[in-house]
Amino acid sequence: MAVSRIRRTTGLVLIIGSLVLTAACSSGGGTDAGTTGSPTAAEAGTVTLLAHDSFVVSEALTEEFTAATGLTLEVVTAGDAGTMVAGAILAAGSPTADVMFGVDNTLASRALDAGVFEAYKATDAARLRPELAGDTADGRLTPIDFGDVCINIDDRYFADADVAAPTTLDDLTRPEFKDLLVVEDPGTSSPGLAFLLATIARYGDDWTDYWQRLRDNGVSVAGSWTDAYTGQFSAGGSGGTRPLVVSYATSPPAEIVYASDPKPTRPSTSVMTDGCYRQVEYAGVLAGASNPDGARAVVDWLLSEPVQADLPLSMFVFPARADVPLPDVFTRFAATVPAPLQLDAQQVAEGLPDWLAEWGAVMGR
């Protein structure tokens, strides 16, 4: 009895041990980044890109990068954009990566003040869209993509109800749209924050009055984009009841791309192009990077034509380059916002704590 017990215990330990080894080997041999998993091999030919957890790029492009530069690209994530920037600020001067992608125009000034970035001008910088060409924080940041946060509309709901959908921010406070809007909490959600900034950009010091009117009109506040869009939006697929949601100008083409076959010919949602807030995402070489040359190569790569052309369908953003053709589904269904709202980065950095507190007071959250 005792012997068999020992044997079985030993057996269990061996099974677990071998599984662990297998797991370790398979994780080390992942094909995605092509690394060997050995930290010492990382020194010579590896460059590390720090990105937020929504960063996606087609695999073939990272392979092209390696083929062109001889460098292995290792992508590490550090939570959402805010958490990633927080980590980068804390590690300023002795960074955890060589280059960072995904810092946006609401977070940029804090990172710049902390000395996170080192100046670099991408080789294709001249190809940037005119409105982005000067948006480089004295050469320390390179715009890579942009997108607009807008109210999305469930077209079927308004067709069925035979009501015209709202077209302006002011419309949202009107009685015929009572209890129809869901927004995200600006303290916990990036599109939620962008929408708050849009209202501040539009209404100036009177923005709290606008929110008071939204509240009186039954606005629902969700904790995250997922809860708002997937949970509460009536076109989000899981039985939500609100036909208006704060989302992106590119959500309608995404609906088509991520729909099941046979794909619908047109999306069931559309975009209200008034009151949109523009988000620009930048890349920058991290000060103190152990592979600064590699870091610069990554910035060039991010602004290269193939990667820029890949961005729309990878992350549902618009490329920062002017000379890159958009995919068909984008030209047809993504909204082009004529006059997006934007606030100065420095103003955002200084005003944000008070704005969030005031918003919380108005909304009772």
Added chain:
Amino acid sequence: MGGGDGPLNAPRWLGWAWAIPAAFLAAFLVYPVIVLGARVGLGDGWSGLTAASTWQVAGLAAVQALASTILALVVGIPMANVVSRYRYRGRALAQAMVTVPFVLPTVVVALAFRSLLGSGVPQGFALVVVAHAYVNLAVVARIVGAQWAQHDDRYENVARTLGATRWQAFVTVTLPGLRGAIASSAAVVFVFSFTSLGIVLLLGDSTTRTLESQILRQTSVLLDFPGAAATAVIQLVLVTGVLLAGAMAGRRSPRRTMRPVALRPVPAGLSGIVVRVAVATTVIIVIAPVAALLLDSLRAGGAWSTAWWSAMGSVDAGTTRIGSPLGALGMSLGYALVTAVIASIVGGLAAVAVLSRGRARVVALLAIAPLGVSAATLGLGTLLAFGRGPIDLRGTGLLVPIAHALVAVPLVVAVVAPALRATDSRRLAVAASLGARPTRAFVTAYGSVLRVVMLASAALAGAVSLGEFGAASFLARAGNPTVPVQIVRLLSRPGEESYGVAAALAVVLVALTLALVLLVDRFGMSALQRSARTA
């Protein structure tokens, strides 16, 4: 009352059992926090310590956590009874199922509740409390159940022959006997609810804010690091206080003769019906939200479909490749196994150290400290300490299981320590008096109990790892997402397919957890039965 006294003739190595958990915690808990603290400082963050709003949030969170704990105990204790004491077909499955809510990523729990209750149920206090109780049922059922399974019900028979009604016997004999386990689990549930983040963000409103959500806002929205540090200090102090109180209540719990008891047959008559109804209720409570997800995964375009399930091999709509969902399963499983091994060794030794004296107790208390350290704090600290030279562990793939183990170690201690404490140390004396050498005697006395609770806690640790999202998205390389990370990525893009595949993947995660827990329970149960036979 010799609750925590060491056995006199313990083997000498027992005196050093604290060294490994102490080293682990010093390296991966204390050091990162110090690195972060040195970088941030508190500066004028001290004003946060006195800010009324911070204490208001702490008060709200305490009320919410108390309500969540009470609900989890009220539902979880009867569950512990029926899933760990009686013998019936499917008992192992029922026991494993209770563990499932605990490992579901919070975003999935939130979606499941929405899917189950519809969007008519308002967000806020009640929804958050119910969700917390649901998630933490496993903590109560597992910790209390582990002790209850070994509880000798002849105590109740004695009480009954002395004139106690069934209810009186339960209140005056059974509950005090389980006091250590109940206190341990209550403290853990309270702390989980008090420091909750995901559920509070997704299902809460202004009345359910926690210090953890405050810290996250201060860190990643306001970039107010000194303020976040002050809030984190407050949270650490409060949580440590609660855990100390729980540990003390556990320590005052007396020893009793514990025998590895075989499972009881379901009694005949009325009490048998009660047991069956309780089992059915348990299964329904646990399964309802999961069933809602399963239905969602099988509906496409308003009709039944297996499209989402067949899409799991590769989701590559457009040019987007977020990695094969099935590939993520392998990643998650690997992390879960490494976590289970690390957490059971570290947590088990910390619990064994409780049996020893002096400074070892400090380690045992330190081992539960990760529960109080804010996740954002620990994440950033780990990144600064081990995410860059000279010690860059990120490439090794070990940071994620280490972070998971930090979360799991307190659970392991909470499972193992009460069971060891409840084991009569006189067994050790008997074995020693029969001439066994100290190590042999120790194994004789505690071996069977240790084996059972260690396997149970390894399952719990693996389960924690399977469902964890924060560390996996924060400390991992981008190309190797875990299942929860994959689910969250899918949910963060629009489209019916994204939601359908996410629901299917969540169902797979549930099945995977069930399989893992069943497997480990099986090893645990056979060890238990063997020791019952050899006793």
Added chain:
Amino acid sequence: MTPRLAADDLVIGHGSTVIAAGISFEVMPREIVAVVGPSGSGKSTLLATLAGVIPALSGRVLVDGADVTQVPIHHRGIGMIFQEPLLFPHLDVTDNVAYGLRRQGMSRAEANERAATLLQWLGLAGYERTSVDQLSGGQAQRVALARALAPRPAVLLLDEPFSALDADLRRRLVIEVSEALRHEGTAAIHVTHDLAEAAAMADRVITVPEAPESGPSALGRPAPPA
């Protein structure tokens, strides 16, 4: 005279498994009856059935002439002592002894007084507030005896109460327990596999009849090693 306790054509067992059938006997007031038989003969199952811990498969149990077969355990007035003392570990010595009295609704002061009297009588004066952890095996079994006697049960069932103790202590306790039972005037059934012990304590010895087919051990648990 009405017997204190009577078994009338009792069939004992678990579920559909019959362990012994046709059991009939009587225990008169103040009488101590020993039940002997080898391990596995169903002695413990018999006691559990009499006490109401498990239901009788058929037949009747009578206390003072009244049929208690359907009466729940705590209303039968039948006390029980097991091989292990099974003292409530979260209560001290006095609270253990007073447990049954408190369930009868006796005030704390009164219950403690009776507990003190019993403890003194059993040579445990001075241990009133001792934790039960600190007692030796013999002391613990004496406390268990005091606890069982305190509510003055009609009958006390003793299930091999001395088998875990060493021989010397066992001899002493056999005498002490008989004296205690006679002092309190409590009728008792003493189950043992030790004929000498049975003879030393009991007025009368009976055996459990063989089962139709010998079934498994009592109480659904592995039998304790002899």
